[in-house]
Amino acid sequence: MADRQRSAQGRPSGSLDGFPTRRLTRATDLFRAHRADRGPWWFGNDGGGRFDLTAPRGTCYLALDPCSAVRERLGPVLGGRREVPASLLEEVLVSTLHVPAPTEVADVQSREAGDFGVTRELESMVPYAVPQAWARAFDDAGLGGVAYGPRFTPGEASAVGLFGPAGAADRPVDPAPVQAVAVEGVPVSLAPPRLADLTVVRPPRTRTTRLGQADD
Structure with a gap:
């Protein structure tokens, strides 16, 4: 395999002093797509999220626009499809949230992040160890x-x-959270879902289930 077909993104090394940051203020709108029967503020650490920490720490995943929040929840089910069944989002809400205090987050979308060894692979590579x-x-x-480009949302978007x-x-x-199916730009269809569409990769804190079954 040619070198360009291998991942070039390495682990962090050396000091991160001066790493580019993005400032979130109490006025910054953050969006979280979540189950209607669960609260939006969940900091997971089961390893299922790209930037999961380890216990006793955790990571809460949000987006800077509601459409990106929904697309990232749908995850791989979007691959190769122009739209997905609306039934996949029947129990999903999108909440607008705010940090309780100004917060500096690492900005891996900044060009200056490259000086510390960051490439765009960091935002899309699998598995998530790096x-x-x-x-x-x-x-x-x-x-x-950390602020980064969401894997399943092309264009100018940030998570x-x-x-x-x-x-x-x-x-x-x-x-007053909104129904995910009502979010502008979400590629949903009212047509009955195909059997292949009935498996959804849940975000951190949930398991992959089939519609009609309860997850934990």
Whole structure:
């Protein structure tokens, strides 16, 4: 295999002093797609998320626009499809959230991140061992999270993985979340789903299930 067909993204090395950051303020709108029967502030660490930390720390995944939040929840089910059945989002809400205090997050979308060994592979590579190593390094450096390009949303879009204690956080929630199927730009169809569409990769904290079965 040619070198260009191998991943070039390595693990962090050396000091991260001066790494480019993005500042989130209390006025920054953050969007989280989540099950209607669960709160939006969940910091997971089961290894299922790109920038998951390890216990006792966790990562909460959000986006800077509602469409990206929904697309990232749908994940691989979007691959090769122009639209997905609306039934996949029947129990999904999109909440608008805000950080409780100004927060500096690592900005891997910045050109200057390349000076520290970051490539765009960090935002899309699988498996997640290398991105998770970067997450631990950012957390150890005192950064509050990481801003990155969401894997399943092309174009100008940004996602944010916020760091915090693992589990549910007692933070203010959106008093009026919207239905995910109503979010503009979400590629949904009202046609009955095909059998191949009935498996959805759940975001961190949930398991892959089939429609009609309860997840935990």
